[in-house]
Amino acid sequence: MNQNDALLMSEAEFLRRYNPSEYARPSTSVDAAIFTVKDGSLHVLLIKRSEHPYKDSWTLVGGYIDMESDIDLMATAKRKLEEKTGVKTPYLEQLVTIGNKSRDPRGWSVTTVYFALIPGAGVELKAGLGASEIRWAKVSNGKVKEKLGFDHALLLSDSFERLRSKVLYTSLPVYLMPKTFSLRDLQKMYELILNQPLDPKSFRRRILNAEILAATATLRHNGTRPAQLYRLKKTAPTHFFMRSIEGPIRSENRASS
Amino acid sequence: MNQNDALLMSEAEFLRRYNPSEYARPSTSVDAAIFTVKDGSLHVLLIKRSEHPYKDSWTLVGGYIDMESDIDLMATAKRKLEEKTGVKTPYLEQLVTIGNKSRDPRGWSVTTVYFALIPGAGVELKAGLGASEIRWAKVSNGKVKEKLGFDHALLLSDSFERLRSKVLYTSLPVYLMPKTFSLRDLQKMYELILNQPLDPKSFRRRILNAEILAATATLRHNGTRPAQLYRLKKTAPTHFFMRSIEGPIRSENRASS
DNA sequence: TAAATAGTGTCTGTAAGACACTATTAT
DNA sequence: ATAATAGTGTCTTACAGACACTATTTA
Numbered sequence: 246m247n248q249n250d251a252l253l254m255s256e257a258e259f260l261r262r263y264n265p266s267e268y269a270r271p272s273t274s275v276d277a278a279i280f281t282v283k284d285g286s287l288h289v290l291l292i293k294r295s296e297h298p299y300k301d302s303w304t305l306v307g308g309y310i311d312m313e314s315d316i317d318l319m320a321t322a323k324r325k326l327e328e329k330t331g332v333k334t335p336y337l338e339q340l341v342t343i344g345n346k347s348r349d350p351r352g353w354s355v356t357t358v359y360f361a362l363i364p365g366a367g368v369e370l371k372a373g374l375g376a377s378e379i380r381w382a383k384v385s386n387g388k389v390k391e392k393l394g395f396d397h398a399l400l401l402s403d404s405f406e407r408l409r410s411k412v413l414y415t416s417l418p419v420y421l422m423p424k425t426f427s428l429r430d431l432q433k434m435y436e437l438i439l440n441q442p443l444d445p446k447s448f449r450r451r452i453l454n455a456e457i458l459a460a461t462a463t464l465r466h467n468g469t470r471p472a473q474l475y476r477l478k479k480t481a482p483t484h485f486f487m488r489s490i491e492g493p494i495r496s497e498n499r500a501s502s
Numbered sequence: 503m504n505q506n507d508a509l510l511m512s513e514a515e516f517l518r519r520y521n522p523s524e525y526a527r528p529s530t531s532v533d534a535a536i537f538t539v540k541d542g543s544l545h546v547l548l549i550k551r552s553e554h555p556y557k558d559s560w561t562l563v564g565g566y567i568d569m570e571s572d573i574d575l576m577a578t579a580k581r582k583l584e585e586k587t588g589v590k591t592p593y594l595e596q597l598v599t600i601g602n603k604s605r606d607p608r609g610w611s612v613t614t615v616y617f618a619l620i621p622g623a624g625v626e627l628k629a630g631l632g633a634s635e636i637r638w639a640k641v642s643n644g645k646v647k648e649k650l651g652f653d654h655a656l657l658l659s660d661s662f663e664r665l666r667s668k669v670l671y672t673s674l675p676v677y678l679m680p681k682t683f684s685l686r687d688l689q690k691m692y693e694l695i696l697n698q699p700l701d702p703k704s705f706r707r708r709i710l711n712a713e714i715l716a717a718t719a720t721l722r723h724n725g726t727r728p729a730q731l732y733r734l735k736k737t738a739p740t741h742f743f744m745r746s747i748e749g750p751i752r753s754e755n756r757a758s759s
Numbered sequence: 760t761a762a763a764t765a766g767t768g769t770c771t772g773t774a775a776g777a778c779a780c781t782a783t784t785a786t
Numbered sequence: 787a788t789a790a791t792a793g794t795g796t797c798t799t800a801c802a803g804a805c806a807c808t809a810t811t812t813a
Contacts (some may be wrong), residue, residue: 250795269528272527273567309525310610312603316602316603318601339599343573344574346569346573351520355530355575355612429793444775445792445794446779446796450774466784467784470782470791471784473790473792473793485747487746487802488773488774489745490775491776526790685765686764704803706766707801712797723794726762726765726811727811730765730766743801744801745801747802
């Protein structure tokens with residue numbers, strides 16, 4: 246047995262003796278700000294908790310890692326999303342991880358926050374375990390009317406800010422659209438999130454130059470001039486524009502000092 | 503006792519009975535990719551582990567949350583940074599959180615990765631507990647020569663990619679500079695990270711328009727034409743430019759689907 | 760003087776902003 | 787024809803790229 250074998254053996258021996266409950270660990274969870282657009286407004290999915298703590302408070306969708314079946318954190322987020330909405334392939338992005346002593350009355354806890362964008366059509370909500378109710382809540386300026394449990398009001402406003410800031414330089418809103426849509430529809434989605442009107446000519450130029458949309462063979466007729474419908478190209482990744490839309494000053498991601 | 507009191511009481515009762523070790527939890531840690539520039543190259547801080555697992559392997563600086571003294575995750579990251587380098591106020595940004603079954607042989611583990619930028623001058627390294635050695639390792643193309651333990655090669659390359667991608671549209675490199683520096687020095691820092699030469703005129707125009715630097719009263723004389731020295735304005739936040747430097751195609755932050 | 764590094768003048772290119780304009784439908 | 791919504795023409799503006807040029811030092 247050479248020295249390398251000895252080292253491996255002793256690591257194996259170490260692992261054999263390792264007791265995971267020897268040291269206290271913070272709790273870890275995953276929360277998701279799941280956005281959609283309904284009736285011309287941005288909404289986020291909330292559940293009403295049926296268990297302590299914060300029983301009967303509204304919160305974002307979330308839960309604990311299933312150490313048996315979840316292979317990684319995103320799997321936990323996807324599982325929660327699918328349990329509640331049936332949606333399997335959303336735009337899902339990790340936003341931030343918040344961990345501190347005070348956010349959960351049970352002690353030190355860490356939560357990784359994802360944000361998801363899903364089209365509004367055809368989603369059927371299921372409250373599921375731990376929730377007595379589930380519903381879409383209208384988001385205005387990063388806030389909902391409901392008083393949220395834990396620090397979820399903060400998680401929501403962070404998620405919304407990130408969404409808004411990324412909309413200035415990416416094609417993210419396409420993930421909120423139905424399968425086919427007109428450029429005007431997409432523009433309205435941008436305007437809704439940015440809370441700011443955009444020039445139609447500049448908007449169309451920007452989106453069409455990105456080459457992420459394909460025109461469909463059909464026009465949509467609803468009473469006035471028909472609109473060309475588009476769909477997202479199958480292979481199109483999220484587009485990052487070289488220049489931002491000029492909007493409110495961006496100051497996301499500011500560092501500590 | 504009204505209904506609200508009753509609800510509060512029963513939550514208090516719930517918390518009194520709550521047993522944190524009732525459910526298995528993943529382990530949670532914080533790792534930091536601490537970058538500096540030495541001898542004209544980008545370096546990252548590594549330690550050599552003195553304990554299992556991955557005993558005698560090199561890894562990024564990291565460790566467990568101290569549930570008594572750390573008030574939040576960033577406090578853990580700052581504490582680790584200060585223990586190793588003595589630096590107290592770096593640029594410190596949360597990058598991503600990785601959690602899965604396989605990254606640690608002891609089982610499901612979650613780590614939150616920070617990246618830090620510190621000036622090279624006057625830093626004295628201390629290996630400290632759990633480490634037999636500590637040193638700056640040269641980073642080339644997101645990699646170090648050392649074979650890294652756990653999934654730290656991946657954490658490092660992610661950190662480096664994020665750094666590179668943010669350098670295209672922010673003023674981040676100022677945090678790697680000493681107190682005063684010339685614009686040419688700063689340009690060299692950008693070029694080093696981007697691995698791409700920049701036009702001096704365009705570079706100066708870009709940086710000066712951002713109004714984040716103040717000229718000092720002194721010039722630096724070293725043998726040729728003296729250079730105007732600048733310092734970072736005290737109040738200057740990280741600057742986000744409206745346009746990217748044209749570089750390799752940006753594709754950070756791509757979502758799952 | 761030459762070598763070396765700091766810094767400028769100025770033209771071009773590109774994509775966004777502004778805004779008036781045309782186009783196509785239903786009634 | 788009018789209202790309503792879709793979509794265009796085209797001028798301006800802002801800022802990055804390119805690159806030749808000038809400036810200030812030491813030896």
